[in-house]
Amino acid sequence: MAQQMAMQHANSQQSNPGQPAPPNPQSQVANAAAQQMRPQSRVANPNEQTPTNQQQHSQQSPAQQGQAQAQQTPQQGPAAMAQPQPQQQQQQAFQQQARQQQIAYLQRQQAMQHRVMAQQHQVASAQGGMFILRLMHFNDHLSNFTPDNDSSAANGKNIMHWHSFVEKHFAADGRLIHSFANSDQNGNPSRRSFEVLRPNVARYFYTYFDSGASSLRLHTEHAREVPHASGSHQVTCQKAMFSISYPNGARLEMTGSLQVLFSAGTDAIECLSFQTVSTEEILSRTQIEKVLTEFSPTMSTKASPKMTKNKLPKAQQKLQEADSRITIDHFP
DSSP: OHHHHHHHHHHHHHHOTTSOOOOOHHHHHHHHHHHHHSOOOOOOOTTSOOHHHHHHHHTSOHHHHHHHHHHHHHHHHHHHHHSOOHHHHHHHHHHHHHHHHHHHHHHHHHHHHHHHHHHHHHHHHHTTTHHHHHHHHHHHHHHTOBSOTTOSSOBTTOHHHHHHHHHHHEEEEEEEEEEEEEEOTTOOEEEEEEEEEHHHHHHHHHHHHHTTOOEEEEEEEEEEEEEOTTSOEEEEEEEEEEEEEOTTSOEEEEEEEEEEEEOTTSOOEEEEEEEEEEEEEEOOHHHHHHHHHHOOOOOOSTTOHHHHHTOOOHHHHHHHHHHHSOOGGGOO
16 A cells, blocks of 8 residues: 555656655655565676676677687687697607607617627638638648558548547538539530538548548648628638548549638538549659569560570670660650
8 A cells, every 4th residue: 555655656746847746754654665675785796797787698699609709719829829738848849859869779779780890890800811720720630640540539441530520620510512523425524513411521531541542631722711791701722632642652633622611600611612623643753663663565485486596695685675675764
């Protein structure tokens, strides 16, 4: 009832604006009651949006929101590009560190390879001629063998001594190759090679003494040592001679070239190859004189009775035999 009376009083004032409204106690009481019924409003915050503003902001079209975001994105883009993110900086630093480590590793590896090559060169220089001396030791040991049964370590007719010889000088997979100059049926020159594996090398040398030889000798000239990349060494002799002597003074000489391959890391022979170019048989002068003095080409006169009638004196017979006999003086 009080509210209705207050509203009528307000309408009457609007209809008569020029006249001041007399004070109405009832309207004042109604206004006070209405103010008490309203909730107390909070203190105005300039930064706080009213519900009406929030509703207007929420009612903005998506196109307007997209334009606002598009206006903010170009402004933020250059700044983001100018200042890289911390994660990208860490990745770049890690990649740069990895490249530096890789370069340092390659440099260390190259330096190590240079040191190894220098050491190998120094070792090769220090060992220059070592395998030539090893071949000379092989030749000396071979020439010590004799057919003397009293020899305790170099009896050519004792195959066990030859096994010890092979064990000392040849590698586990060593072999010996001996080739000879030959000709086919048409007279064309060719070569014939014989390969002797390590288990039969001892018997190869033993066969010479078993056939009557008194000594074996291997003579080399102008030896040249060549190292290989695999670590092995090869000794090459363009002129070599393998001679076989016999008790009667005869000698067989085989002339050719020699190639000896020593295994890597050891001084054992891996392959000994002798290529024979020419063969020559040599008889001593003493042996020839002995044969000539024991042999007379004069004919026997006992079988012819006619010659016995005209028998010459002994002095003339000796002169005739001396003239018809072949002596060492007949040889150049």
